[in-house]
Each structure stands twice: as structure tokens, then as C-alpha cells.
Amino acid sequence: MWAFLVTEVMFFGGLFLAYTFLRWKHHDAVVAASGHLDWILGGVNTGVLLISSLTMAMAVHAAQEGKRKATVNFLILTMILGAVFLGVKAFEYSHKWHDGLFPGFNFHWTENPAYAGGAEMFLFLYFVMTGLHGLHMVVGIGLVAWIIKRANRGDFTPEYNIPVEITGLYWHFVDIVWIFLYPLLYLIQPPHH
């Protein structure tokens, strides 16, 4: 699992590389475009993911102690929090579309025209990075659902609970990606508005 996570780091790493280059090359445009992201919603979602990481850690803990009911309950909580995260994300996406900030199909930059290109690139990266992260969340929720089914069936004991632990590792990894995405995408300029 750790080997897989290393490949995942490189997968997302390429996008962080593109981000760094864009922020260096089109700094002012990136600052202007980042101001359109809702730092409150992004912050709430960061909190939601951190809580979900706690519930996931507690689920692994319960599985290690052979507590079936607690394992299932913590996993269900984790899944609900994951769904809340995706719900907030969907709300943000629809707002971006509504505001004409969706690159390529519906992009109408009304501020300094000199920033239009860089701003569109930034929002493109925003959608790709958060979209890929969101896709990982969907996969994570699917994995947790599968683990709930197995835990409910009584598959896990204090001796055998590797699938719960592995799913936990994946879930925490996806959380870590967001820990970096939040300040890099949402908090580039002081959140004054």
C-alpha cells in the first residue's frame, strides 16, 4: 500500500509542479483568480476531512480491538463526512459555473484583461486538482462502503484487520493532499471579502 501511495504522490506531484510554475509565471493573475475561491467553504471542508480522518483512525482502532459495532459506526461516520465534503465541493463548482469562471466552456473574466489568460489557467488547475482529489474521495467512499460490508459480516478480528488499516491509509493520504491544496489554492491572498 505504501508503494502505491508513493506513485500517488508523484501523480499529484505533477499537478503541484504545474501549479508552482503558473504561480511564478503569472503571479498577479493567480492572486486575482484565487480571490474568487471561497476560503470559508474551503476551510470548512478542510475541517470536515480532518474530522473524517479522526473517525477513520478510530474505526481502525476499533477493528484492532475486535469491536465490530464500533468499527462499522465509525466507518459510516467517515463515509458521511466524505459525502459532506463532496456536497460542499459540488456547491462550489456550481457557483464557479454560474459566475462564468469555468475554464474553456463558460469563462468570462470581467476584471483586468491582462490577467484573463493566467486566471483561466489557474482555474483550470483548480478544477483539475480538486477534481482529481474529488475522484479519489469517491473511490475512498466506495472502499469504505466495501469495508463496512465486510466488517458487518464479521470478517475482521484483532488478528486480521489489514483491509481496514489499508483503507485507512488511503483515506488519510487523500486528506493530506487536501491539506496542501487548501492553502495553495484558497489562501493565496488575504481573505478580506
Next chain:
Amino acid sequence: MSGHIVPKKTYYTIFLLLMVLLAVTVLIAYLDLDHATGIGGLNIIVALSIAFTKMMLVVLYFMHMKWSSKLTWVFGGASILWLAIMLVITLADYFSRGWVMFTNR
């Protein structure tokens, strides 16, 4: 990998630390450290340092790296090393373009 059971209290403590660091992340964004101190890029350095600390807390405690085998540490370290190689070498190219002008062709 498994075997060691981490006390619940440790998880709660780490979670609280993570939430505090999240609050600090937002607070830091309010302060223009670059202008206040004259150190360019201080804001992003602080923001990334906090994110790195949060990552280490999650990796060490939630992902049990602290109690894992040496091999797990090697894999974790490798991900950071490989990522660093990709970032440093690629950006060294981009950032240094235009530093040297070849005028004879």
C-alpha cells in the same frame, strides 16, 4: 504495520493539534508577512511549513508510521525524495531560462 494499538487519547490529541494548525493556516493568510518582515515569500513558506507539519502528524500517528517497520519509512521517505527531485530539477530549468543568452547563432 498492524499489531501496535495506539491509545484513543493520542488520536484525540493529534486531531486537536490538526484543528489548531488549520486555524493558524487561515490566520497566517490574513497577515502580510512578506511586507511586514521584508522577507519575500515568507507567507508561502510559513503556509507550506504548517501544511508539512500537518502531513507529518497524519502520517506518523493516524497512518501509524511511528510504529511501522524501517521499510515503511523508506517508502515514505522515497515519496518525498522523488517528489523533490521532480520539483527541483524541473523548476531549476524553468527559473533559469533566459539567464544566459547565446548571441552567436
